Amino acid sequence: MNIQRLILRDFRNLHACDLELTEGVHILCGENGQGKTNLLESIYILSNLSSFRSAHLKDLILYGATYGRILGRIRSGGVQKELMVFIREGGKIVKVNGHAVGRGVDYFGEFAALLFSPDSLKWVQGGPEFRRRFMDTAISRIDRNYLLQLKEYKRVLYQRNRLLRLIHESKAPRETLKAWNEQLVQTGSRILEKRLDYLRDLAPVLREVFKAFFQKAAEIRIQYHSSWFRIPKLNGAMADLSVWTGRFRQGIEQKEDEEVRQRTGLIGPHLDDLDFLVDGRPLKPGSSRGEMRMFAISLTLSEAKLYRNKKGRFPVLLLDDVTSELDRKRQEILCKQIESLGQVFLTTTDDSFVGKMKSCARIFQVQKGEIILVT
Structure with missing residues (x-):
């Protein structure tokens, strides 16, 4: 190109x-x-x-x-x-x-x-939003469908947060949250899956480029931090999408009362972060x-x-x-x-x-x- x-x-x-x-x-x-x-x-x-x-x-x-x-x-x-x-x-x-x-x-x-x-x-050195933007922009360049999924996730997140505020003010029944919960789970899990796949592929390429610049071999690792459960090391086969979906759904159920009190969503890929580690030490x-x-x-x-x-x-x-x-x-x-x-x-x-x-x-x-x- x-x-x-x-x-x-x-x-x-x-x-x-x-x-x-x-x-x-x-x-x-x-x-x-x-x-x-x-x-x-x-x-x-x-x-x-x-x-x-x-x-x-x-x-x-x-x-x-x-x-x-x-x-x-x-x-x-x-x-x-x-x-x-x-x-x-x-x-x-x-x-x-x-x-x-x-x-x-x-x-x-x-x-x-x-x-x-x-x-x-x-x-x-910046906040989590900069690392999320790096991931999301890089993946979207390769996969236009990912960009559509991000837009859909943001739409669902906005509507769900609006509903949480109404429920907190007793202007909407809590039962109306279920449909939005499921939409958030489905779109959020697909975003997580694609992020993890991308980072797993990026890590070995990054390791070789880093080695060339520093003229030495180093263990370069990318650690993804989910806002709702612990992610294993990004190597080998990753869990099936159904695993991420199930854990996301469980996390939302556990956090629902607190989310209503705070009138905002407390878990999801919009809150996730990652660390870059060199020989086990995070770059901070x-x-x-x-x-x-x-x-x-x-x-x-x-x-x-x-x-x-x-x-x-x-x-x-x-x-x-x-x-x-x-x-x-x-x-x-x-x-x-x-x-x-x-x-x-x-x-x-x-x-x-x-x-x-x-x-x-x-x-x-x-x-x-x-x-x-x-x-």
């Missing part, structure tokens, strides 16, 4: 950008604030229909312009297609090969782009920043490799400020890793790193919104 051509109009400070792109590594160099990350952001939006930097669409439009546009010509699995995201203050229009797409869920999966940015450290905020950064980079590269194992092609890889805080040895290892990962876009302000990559990458200089091919 790769972008063959990227055309931007009035996207942030990129007024008029038209790039012919190839397979391999593309390095965007230049001073901070010139537009390097803006280019990565445009590719990310073309994949995810949302920004990793701003929740407000108007922030994406060049100051003084009335709209912004991102157009990408994509080749995936031998098929070419044209994707377009038209951004205006009141919303966005999305098209595939000239045809409008009404729902984001129908678009998701047309083009996959994975991102590492400084915020990716939150997968390790107390770990060194360098260790956490390397682990977050390893997670991103591992996700890309697992995507290829599942889909038969690499996603586009976006690496924002990835060389920051890496010593020379780690930078060299990173170079070797990304050379074989399909199409990669990398931003850096490190001239020495750019010099090392000249022989195996296309170099673009970014200055005041202008993007110029150097080599």
Whole structure:
């Protein structure tokens, strides 16, 4: 999977950008604030229909312009297609090969782009919501049905929480909770099953990438923490779906009185978490920043490799400020890793790193919104 051509109009400070792109590594160099990350952001939006930097669409439009546009010509699995995201203050229009797409869920999966940015450290040092988002986004890229299941689970959870409040206020009979309990159990158990399957497949890939970066073998383990029962180690055959369903149902029955008192659901995959363990030690905020950064980079590269194992092609890889805080040895290892990962876009302000990559990458200089091919 790769972008063959990227055309931007009035996207942030990129007024008029038209790039012919190839397979391999593309390095965007230049001073901070010139537009390097803006280019990565445009590719990310073309994949995810949302920004990793701003929740407000108007922030994406060049100051003084009335709209912004991102157009990408994509080749995936031998098929070419044209994707377009038209951004205006009141919303966005999305098209595939000239045809409008009404729902984001129908678009998701047309083009996959994975991102590492400084915020990716939150997968390790942030709260549980960041690790859940990492899992759910990664699985949804591979399995669009999982995204639909997440949407259904959130709908059921919202309706059930609303009913819990009514029951607490004696405005609804408790018997009405049973149907919503069962819907939550069925959708929640399927989400848990797919999360565990994904993490089980991710762990050995992560182990190999981690070994390459740290030049030593380590026991890398991912421990999933369910909010309603203990999950065994993620290796070998996992329990049948009926086991998760039965335990979820039992947990809801045990927690029902407390949930009514607190007027909210207290168990389910929306409250789950996971730990990343290195030689049995969890990576936590107390770990060194360098260790956490390397682990977050390893997670991103591992996700890309697992995507290829599942889909038969690499996603586009976006690496924002990835060389920051890496010593020379780690930078060299990173170079070797990304050379074989399909199409990669990398931003850096490190001239020495750019010099090392000249022989195996296309170099673009970014200055005041202008993007110029150097080599």
